[in-house]
Amino acid sequence: xxxxxxxxxxxxxxxxxxxxxxxxxxxxxxxxxxxxxxxxxxxxxxxxxxxxxxxxxxxxxxxxxxxxxxxxxxxxxxxxxxxxxxxxxxxxxxxxxxxxxxxxxxxxxxxx
Amino acid sequence: xxxxxxxxxxxxxxxxxxxxxxxxxxxxxxxxxxxxxxxxxxxxxxxxxxxxxxxxxxxxxxxxxxxxxxxxxxxxxxxxxxxxxxxxxxxxxxxxxxxxxxxxxxxxxxxx
Numbered sequence: 001x002x003x004x005x006x007x008x009x010x011x012x013x014x015x016x017x018x019x020x021x022x023x024x025x026x027x028x029x030x031x032x033x034x035x036x037x038x039x040x041x042x043x044x045x046x047x048x049x050x051x052x053x054x055x056x057x058x059x060x061x062x063x064x065x066x067x068x069x070x071x072x073x074x075x076x077x078x079x080x081x082x083x084x085x086x087x088x089x090x091x092x093x094x095x096x097x098x099x100x101x102x103x104x105x106x107x108x109x110x111x112x
Numbered sequence: 113x114x115x116x117x118x119x120x121x122x123x124x125x126x127x128x129x130x131x132x133x134x135x136x137x138x139x140x141x142x143x144x145x146x147x148x149x150x151x152x153x154x155x156x157x158x159x160x161x162x163x164x165x166x167x168x169x170x171x172x173x174x175x176x177x178x179x180x181x182x183x184x185x186x187x188x189x190x191x192x193x194x195x196x197x198x199x200x201x202x203x204x205x206x207x208x209x210x211x212x213x214x215x216x217x218x219x220x221x222x223x224x
Contacts, residue, residue, distance in 0.1 A: 034213065036215075042217055043118075043216050043217045045215070046215075049212045089155070093210065
């Protein structure tokens with residue numbers, strides 16, 4: 001059974017700081033891994049999708065990496081801004097049953 | 113291009129009643145999946161439909177059901193509502209189910 005864990009559960013940083021969010025998964029037989037952000041009371045917004053054959057994906061100030069062998073993915077946010085404050089979730093899609101398992105998320109607060 | 117649309121956004125039901133939630137996917141997307149999000153359990157997968165067929169199902173009781181129409185719009189139904197069914201129900205669509213998924217804003221269900 002795939003378990004997805006995100007550490008830390010919450011993170012508070014001053015504006016302008018670079019930060020890393022962590023995601024680990026127990027079953028390395030994944031098809032892809034996707035990062036999302038969720039603002040309070042809202043749905044999820046897709047940030048980045050990394051296929052199992054890829055090592056990283058970049059979009060603007062965001063960079064996501066994937067190490068399947070160690071069951072880890074990281075989301076790097078450069079020069080953080082107050083508008084980045086949200087909960088960030090990762091989700092791993094299993095190969096065998098296409099099931100997508102979500103982590104509990106990291107609640108990020110960027111202070112002005 | 114319109115995003116994923118979910119209706120209704122908010123609803124209050126009484127225990128024992130049933131509810132139907134609707135989801136219109138992004139145009140051209142054939143895969144629709146449903147998730148339940150609660151503070152205690154996080155995001156949990158309900159089911160996925162692709163071309164009107166249920167392709168995958170999570171670990172929820174039979175009171176939870178869904179269907180997909182020929183235009184890819186989907187509905188989910190919960191019968192005999194329980195207090196514990198109070199949650200944010202999220203719908204997501206993708207082109208074929210293994211690519212980037214896009215979420216709607218969700219339907220907030222409160223059972224009293």
